[in-house]
Amino acid sequence: MEQVRQTNLTFVLMYVIALFMFFTFKSTNGIEETLNIVSFGANPNGESDSKNAILTAWTSACSSTTPTTIYVPIGRFLVGGSVVFKGRCNNKGITVRIDGTLVATSNYGVIGNEGSWLLFDDVDGVSIIGGILDGQGTSLWDCKRSSKSCPTGATNLRFSNSNNIVMNGVTSLNSQMFHIVIDRCNNVKVQGVKVTAAGNSPNTDGIHVQLSSSVTILNSNIETGDDCISIGSGTTNLWIESIACGPGHGISIGSLAKEFQELGVENVTVKTIKFIGTENGVRIKSWGRPSNGFARNIIFQHATMVNVQNPIVIDQNYCPNQKDCPGQASGVKISNIIYQDIHGTSATKVALKLNCSPTNPCTGISLEDVMLTYENKNAEALCNHAGGVTYGVVQPNNCF
Numbered sequence: 001m002e003q004v005r006q007t008n009l010t011f012v013l014m015y016v017i018a019l020f021m022f023f024t025f026k027s028t029n030g031i032e033e034t035l036n037i038v039s040f041g042a043n044p045n046g047e048s049d050s051k052n053a054i055l056t057a058w059t060s061a062c063s064s065t066t067p068t069t070i071y072v073p074i075g076r077f078l079v080g081g082s083v084v085f086k087g088r089c090n091n092k093g094i095t096v097r098i099d100g101t102l103v104a105t106s107n108y109g110v111i112g113n114e115g116s117w118l119l120f121d122d123v124d125g126v127s128i129i130g131g132i133l134d135g136q137g138t139s140l141w142d143c144k145r146s147s148k149s150c151p152t153g154a155t156n157l158r159f160s161n162s163n164n165i166v167m168n169g170v171t172s173l174n175s176q177m178f179h180i181v182i183d184r185c186n187n188v189k190v191q192g193v194k195v196t197a198a199g200n201s202p203n204t205d206g207i208h209v210q211l212s213s214s215v216t217i218l219n220s221n222i223e224t225g226d227d228c229i230s231i232g233s234g235t236t237n238l239w240i241e242s243i244a245c246g247p248g249h250g251i252s253i254g255s256l257a258k259e260f261q262e263l264g265v266e267n268v269t270v271k272t273i274k275f276i277g278t279e280n281g282v283r284i285k286s287w288g289r290p291s292n293g294f295a296r297n298i299i300f301q302h303a304t305m306v307n308v309q310n311p312i313v314i315d316q317n318y319c320p321n322q323k324d325c326p327g328q329a330s331g332v333k334i335s336n337i338i339y340q341d342i343h344g345t346s347a348t349k350v351a352l353k354l355n356c357s358p359t360n361p362c363t364g365i366s367l368e369d370v371m372l373t374y375e376n377k378n379a380e381a382l383c384n385h386a387g388g389v390t391y392g393v394v395q396p397n398n399c400f
């Protein structure tokens with residue numbers, strides 16, 4: 001009897017130890033799974049639609065608890081429609097590693113009203129590494145330029161309602177509309193991204209962030225037709241550093257006061273940016289209408305302007321094309337905005353324009369070591385309802 005019990009105990013103990021070792025081995029050695037989309041039926045010939053193959057790989061990765069890499073090898077993979085990579089997943093570590101190109105259909109009608117081409121929704125712990133995302137948007141741009149009844153267009157790559165996201169070394173090419181959108185996300189790291197679209201392509205913002213917190217955008221190169229980076233309401237704790245912008249419309253907070261009830265923009269750092277031939281440099285814009293929104297605690301630091309039309313702008317009477325302008329005073333409160341070490345050349349005489357709201361004047365504007373010239377001469381400043389201070393050499397210097 002004693003003998004039997006001891007044997008049982010030894011057996012149970014060994015079993016427990018084996019289980020323990022299995023899980024230890026598994027976690028410390030990082031057993032991972034790789035799903036090559038070709039083995040799910042994807043075809044690198046650029047013509048057969050690989051959408052379902054990619055979706056099947058996603059479904060498999062999403063339902064697994066093992067860290068999984070979805071691998072897109074070299075080649076052109078047509079993704080012929082909108083794809084939603086939907087959470088929630090059991091998996092908290094999915095990497096999409098792309099050595100090749102994902103290409104959208106050039107028939108813009110297919111995804112033009114879908115909002116996005118590649119959408120990750122409600123996911124946690126997803127990284128996209130490398131790859132070219134070719135939205136083939138040129139035919140939609142042509143439509144928009146020539147007639148009025150065109151689809152809005154799709155964003156190449158969108159993350160919504162997601163946490164702990166990485167985009168590293170991704171190239172976005174010729175998106176129909178915005179290239180990359182980060183919407184209702186927390187903790188997003190964007191690094192080494194390259195955005196390319198024609199300087200006259202409509203609405204092709206490079207990276208748009210809204211309703212999101214703790215987003216960093218580093219070491220990226222953005223050549224496009226609209227804003228380089230646009231920052232919508234509800235963005236907090238955003239860090240943007242080492243970006244080259246141009247062509248395009250520059251880095252923009254806003255447009256704000258789209259709605260009366262609107263979340264503010266807070267704690268934004270924009271540093272070490274080179275603007276080359278852009279329409280604007282650093283801009284804050286709001287429509288001229290009542291709103292409870294705000295923009296505060298924002299620093300623009302170490303910017304170089306090369307032939308930029310409007311290097312520094314606050315425009316609280318924003319109304320592109322001067323069509324259907326609300327024509328009221330903006331309710332958006334703009335405060336604690338620092339411009340530090342901003343230098344270079346303006347393509348127009350007015351290099352610094354602070355056009356604030358008469359009912360909500362800008363407060364706490366700080367101009368520190370700002371040096372902007374126009375045709376080798378001093379540029380000018382135009383300021384309304386803006387209060388602040390200057391430090392060091394500031395040129396133009398007739399604002400406060």
Ligand SMILES: *[C@@H]1O[C@H](CO)[C@@H](O)[C@H](O)[C@H]1NC(C)=O
Binds near residue numbers: 236266297
């Ligand atoms: C903005 O930064 C300040 C100072 O670091 C911090 O106290 C505040 O909580 C931040 N705001 C948000 C919305 O995170």
